[in-house]
Amino acid sequence: DGGITQSPKYLFRKEGQNVTLSCEQNLNHDAMYWYRQDPGQGLRLIYYSQIVNDFQKGDIAEGYSVSREKKESFPLTVTSAQKNPTAFYLCASRGLAGASNTGELFFGEGSRLTVL
């Protein structure tokens, strides 16, 4: 089945620790995105990438880092510099070329991070 796989689904972290969330897609999409979801605040863009080895900051990039070494993978690291990391994190992808450029974002099922 084509789709986006995020792992882990639940993650607990102690303050001061970095944690990496995995996102893998087999949709052959060029663009990948990380969003953070908090109650009452909708989805806020953290980072996005249009092509391998290139990525751009979104609206709330401070305290986060990403890499895009492979087309299908876009891991997100939540660093100890992120002041309030407890949230639901969503990875998404989007086709950009030709018929796949419908504008639709496909989301994974999310990773819930709790800082203890």
Added chain:
Amino acid sequence: QQQVKQSPQSLIVQKGGISIINCAYENTAFDYFPWYQQFPGKGPALLIAIRPDVSEKKEGRFTISFNKSAKQFSLHIMDSQPGDSATYFCAASKAGTASKLTFGTGTRLQVTL
């Protein structure tokens, strides 16, 4: 600055009723307006989308109404069912091959029996 404003924050509708969720945008360059549906513990999924060359789009029980001059668009769910209970997000983006979607803050819909 929030570019897409969504209301209401929550909505309770009886089964068989009409659910209406409204969104307003500021950026006149936006030309793609999707609605996403999210069930608890899951990622959002595209429900229906519209581009500004039409004023209305209908897919089954779901209809988007679009008012370009007022910079507003809304989602209507006809004959609402308990299975429609979810959080709904409107979004908008402007032309561009990798344009970012800007999301509203979401509406939690509960359809009661």
